[in-house]
Amino acid sequence: GEDVEQSLFLSVREGDSSVINCTYTDSSSTYLYWYKQEPGAGLQLLTYIFSNMDMKQDQRLTVLLNKKDKHLSLRIADTQTGDSAIYFCAENNQAGTALIFGKGTTLSVSS
């Protein structure tokens, strides 16, 4: 069945780059997504990539997609303490009617 996997925890120092990785199973997903959840808050759409793209850059965020390996990554340049949050990778299910989420990667940024 459909599944999305992420590492659970990442710790970086302020100013470093962060790379959060994700693997997914359903290659039919039109888009792949990154959502951010800050403590006690809702899910914020951070960025997404169309499945026929290899890379998307949006300010400090770079998304890389390797369709052959079904691997998605999110790079945050110049990571700030305000980037501390849980980051969720998600894909559409086969019917396109729901999102399948990973368990989330907790990013901890120390100064």
Added chain:
Amino acid sequence: DSGVTQTPKHLITATGQRVTLRCSPRSGDLSVYWYQQSLDQGLQFLIQYYNGEERAKGNILERFSAQQFPDLHSELNLSSLELGDSALYFCASSLSGIGETQYFGPGTRLLVL
């Protein structure tokens, strides 16, 4: 701010009770989704509505039901509540509901005592 609103923000109730969570989608969006976020299960899709009709069902318990009204707002009804129903319930919306980007509301945190 995603444009999706949810009320209430917090809800505390007792086992066996029934509650209703409300969601208003972004202006122009016809599709509404409900998700449950719990520590052990993570984020799980519950149900999707499109323009008033149920379109897809996920891991939704029989004790739970939802509907979408003509003004496109949606309600999720949870009944015979159990301790394990304590979770964060999210509503999301999208334009037409197939393979699209979903925008999430701030969630309703439910605590069942």
